[in-house]
Amino acid sequence: MRRFSLSSDLTKLFRSWRRRRHGGQQTAVDMSSQEGTGSPDKEPAQLLNFPFSSVDDDASTPPLQITFADVGFRIRGRATDILSGLHGSCEAGSILGVMGPSGSGKSSFVNLLSGRNEAITGEFYLNGYRMRSAELRSLIGFVPQDDLVLPELTVRENLLHSARVMLGGQLGDPALGEYVDSLIVALGLARVQDQMVGSVARRGLSGGECKRVSIGLELAAAPKVLILDEPTSGLDATAALSLMQLLREVSRCGIMVICVIHQPRAEIFALLDNLMLLNLGKQVYFGPAAEAQTYFEALGYGFSSFSNPADTIMDILPSHAWADTTPSLSAAKEAKSCTPVADTYNNTALDEAGDAPLQVPDILRSLQQRRASWSRQVWLCFRRGTVQQTRQTASFCLEIISASVIGVTIGLTIYEFHGHMFQGIYHPPFELLSSAVNYRMVAEQGLLACLAIACAAGPPGVKLLGEEKLIFRREQQTGHSRSAYFLGKNLSVLLRMFLASLHYTTFYMILSTPTISFGLQLAISFLYFYCMYGLGCIVAAITHREDGPLVCMLSCLVISALGGCAPRLALVKTWNLGWFWYMWPGTWLSEAFYNENTAPFAYLYQLDDASRFTGYKNGRTGFDIGLLLLIGTLYRVIAYPLFVAVGWR
Numbered sequence: 001m002r003r004f005s006l007s008s009d010l011t012k013l014f015r016s017w018r019r020r021r022h023g024g025q026q027t028a029v030d031m032s033s034q035e036g037t038g039s040p041d042k043e044p045a046q047l048l049n050f051p052f053s054s055v056d057d058d059a060s061t062p063p064l065q066i067t068f069a070d071v072g073f074r075i076r077g078r079a080t081d082i083l084s085g086l087h088g089s090c091e092a093g094s095i096l097g098v099m100g101p102s103g104s105g106k107s108s109f110v111n112l113l114s115g116r117n118e119a120i121t122g123e124f125y126l127n128g129y130r131m132r133s134a135e136l137r138s139l140i141g142f143v144p145q146d147d148l149v150l151p152e153l154t155v156r157e158n159l160l161h162s163a164r165v166m167l168g169g170q171l172g173d174p175a176l177g178e179y180v181d182s183l184i185v186a187l188g189l190a191r192v193q194d195q196m197v198g199s200v201a202r203r204g205l206s207g208g209e210c211k212r213v214s215i216g217l218e219l220a221a222a223p224k225v226l227i228l229d230e231p232t233s234g235l236d237a238t239a240a241l242s243l244m245q246l247l248r249e250v251s252r253c254g255i256m257v258i259c260v261i262h263q264p265r266a267e268i269f270a271l272l273d274n275l276m277l278l279n280l281g282k283q284v285y286f287g288p289a290a291e292a293q294t295y296f297e298a299l300g301y302g303f304s305s306f307s308n309p310a311d312t313i314m315d316i317l318p319s320h321a322w323a324d325t326t327p328s329l330s331a332a333k334e335a336k337s338c339t340p341v342a343d344t345y346n347n348t349a350l351d352e353a354g355d356a357p358l359q360v361p362d363i364l365r366s367l368q369q370r371r372a373s374w375s376r377q378v379w380l381c382f383r384r385g386t387v388q389q390t391r392q393t394a395s396f397c398l399e400i401i402s403a404s405v406i407g408v409t410i411g412l413t414i415y416e417f418h419g420h421m422f423q424g425i426y427h428p429p430f431e432l433l434s435s436a437v438n439y440r441m442v443a444e445q446g447l448l449a450c451l452a453i454a455c456a457a458g459p460p461g462v463k464l465l466g467e468e469k470l471i472f473r474r475e476q477q478t479g480h481s482r483s484a485y486f487l488g489k490n491l492s493v494l495l496r497m498f499l500a501s502l503h504y505t506t507f508y509m510i511l512s513t514p515t516i517s518f519g520l521q522l523a524i525s526f527l528y529f530y531c532m533y534g535l536g537c538i539v540a541a542i543t544h545r546e547d548g549p550l551v552c553m554l555s556c557l558v559i560s561a562l563g564g565c566a567p568r569l570a571l572v573k574t575w576n577l578g579w580f581w582y583m584w585p586g587t588w589l590s591e592a593f594y595n596e597n598t599a600p601f602a603y604l605y606q607l608d609d610a611s612r613f614t615g616y617k618n619g620r621t622g623f624d625i626g627l628l629l630l631i632g633t634l635y636r637v638i639a640y641p642l643f644v645a646v647g648w649r
Contacts, residue, residue: 090274149214154193162218414441464493
C-alpha cells in the first residue's frame with residue numbers, strides 16, 4: 001500500500017510558486033523576501049527551506065473527489081426548504097464557483113459542505129466513502145466571509161499559531177517557522193508580516209491583506225479542501241482579481257477550492273473551472289464554467305459580446321421558471337449519475353495506480369495525528385493570550401487605574417478609624433465595662449469590597465471571551481481544541497487579575513490599616529477577581545457582545561450584595577434561605593474578611609456573640625478561601641459548555 005502523505009498538496013503549492021517565481025517576473029514582495037536568503041541563482045529548494053521538501057513528488061496523494069447527492073437543508077419551524085435536491089462533484093486540482101442571487105442558498109450550501117451545519121438531508125462522499133459532518137470538518141479548511149483574525153497579533157504570529165496547533169504533532173518549531181515564512185511569501189504578505197492585523201478601531205492591514213491572512217490561517221493546516229464564503233466581498237476589483245488568481249494557483253497544486261462568488265468580473269469568471277448556479281435553494285446548473293453561456297443560449301437567452309457573461313447569467317437566474325427545467329439539466333443528471341455509493345468502493349479510496357486501496361478513515365486519522373497534543377495546545381493558547389494581554393495597553397491601564405481608584409475610595413471610608421472597625425462585649429467579668437458594640441462595620445467593609453471588585457472585574461471578564469466568540473468558533477471548526485483554547489485563555493489572564501487585585505489591596509491597606517494581614521487581603525481580593533471574571537465568562541457565553549458588559553455589571557452587583565451584610569446572614573438563616581447566600585462568593589469573602597479582622601481581638605471580646613449576630617462562623621478562613629477558589633472554577637466549568645452550546649453559534 002502506498003503511504004499517504006498529507007503534506008503533498010502544499011509541497012506542490014510551494015514548488016509551483018517557486019517555479020513561477022524563477023521562471024518569470026518577480027514582484028516587489030518576492031524581491032524583498034530574497035534579502036538575506038542568498039543569490040537568486042541558487043536552486044529554489046535552497047532559497048526556500050520548506051519543511052515538507054523531503055516529500056517525493058511521486059508519492060503524492062491520490063486525487064480526491066467529493067460528491068454529494070440529494071442534499072437539502074431546512075430550518076426548524078420553516079415550511080420551505082433552504083436547499084433541496086443538490087447534486088454535484090468536486091475534484092482536487094480544480095476551483096468550483098458557487099453563484100446565485102441573494103438568498104439563493106449559497107452560504108448555506110458551503111456551510112453544509114464544510115460540516116458546519118449538521119441539520120441536512122442527503123449524502124456526502126469522499127472517493128466513495130460516506131462522510132459525516134465531523135469528518136468533513138477535519139478535511140476542509142473554511143474561510144468565512146468576515147475576516148476573523150486576532151487583531152493584537154502580527155501576520156506571522158497568527159499564521160504561526162495556526163501551524164503549530166494543526167501541524168505541531170509532526171513538525172518542530174524550526175520547520176514550522178520555515179513553513180510559515182514560505183506561506184507568507186506565497187500569499188504576498190512578506191512586506192507586512194511583522195505588522196499587527198488591527199481592527200476597525202485601530203486599522204492595521206488593508207482589506208485585501210486581511211483576506212489573505214484569513215486564507216493563510218486555513219492553508220497553514222495544509223487542508224485537502226479549501227472552502228471560501230464570498231472571498232472577494234468588500235474588495236476592490238483589482239484586489240479581488242489578485243485574490244482569485246492566488247486561489248487559482250492554490251487549486252492547481254492539488255487542493256480542491258470551492259468558493260461563493262457574488263457578481264464576479266469577467267476575468268474572475270474565466271478563472272473558474274466549474275460552476276454551480278443556485279436560485280431559491282434549487283440547483284440550476286452544475287458543470288464547466290466555460291460551457292455555462294452555451295447552456296443558457298440553448299435555452300433561448302442572448303449574450304452580448306460586450307457584456308460580462310457572469311452579469312448576464314445573474315440577470316437570467318431570478319427571471320426564469322427553473323422549477324420546470326431543473327430536472328432536465330444534463331449537468332445535474334451527470335453529477336447525480338456519477339455519485340458513488342459507499343458499497344461500490346467498499347469505503348476506500350484508490351491510489352494513483354488504481355491497484356492499492358487506501359482507507360479513507362486512515363486519511364482522516366492521519367489528519368488528527370498531525371495536530372499538537374492537548375497539553376501543547378493549552379500552552380500555545382496561553383502564550384498567545386499573554387501576548388494579547390501585553391498589547392491591550394489601554395484596557396489594561398484602565399483596569400489597573402480602576403482598581404487603584406476603588407482601593408483609595410474604600411480605604412478613605414474608614415481612614416479616620418485607623419483600623420478599629422470592630423468593638424464587642426468584653427469577656428467576663430468585665431461585661432459591664434463594655435461600651436456600645438459595633439458588629440456591622442466589618443461586614444459593611446466586606447460588602448463594599450465585593451461591590452468594588454465586581455465593578456472592576458466584571459466587564460473585563462466579559463471582554464475576556466465575549467469579543468472573540470466568532471474566532472473561537474472558527475478555530476474549533478478548523479480543528480483546534482475548544483477546551484485547550486478556553487483553558488489557555490483563562491490562564492493567560494491570571495497575571496492581569498493579580499496585578500489589578502494587588503493595586504486595589506495596596507491602596508486599601510495603606511488608607512484603612514485593617515487588622516487583616518496584607519497577604520490574606522490580597523488572597524481574598526484576587527480570588528474574588530477570579531470569581532467575577534468567571535461570572536463574566538458565563539455572561540459572555542449567553543449574551544450578545546454589545547449587551548454583555550451591562551448584563552455582567554448588574555449580575556456582579558446583585559451577587560456581590562448577597563454577602564450577608566444587609567440583610568444579615570443570621571436573619572437570612574431564619575428564613576431558611578442560608579443555602580442561597582452560601583451559593584455566592586460574596587458570602588465567603590465577607591466571612592473571611594470578618595474573621596481576619598476580629599480574630600486579633602479574641603483575647604478581649606466575646607467573638608461568639610458577634611458571630612451569632614452576624615451569622616458568620618469564626619475560625620474558618622482557610623475554608624472560605626477554598627470555597628472562593630471552587631466557585632470561581634465552577635463558574636468557568638459552567639461557562640465552557642455554554643460556549644459550546646450557545647456561544648459558538
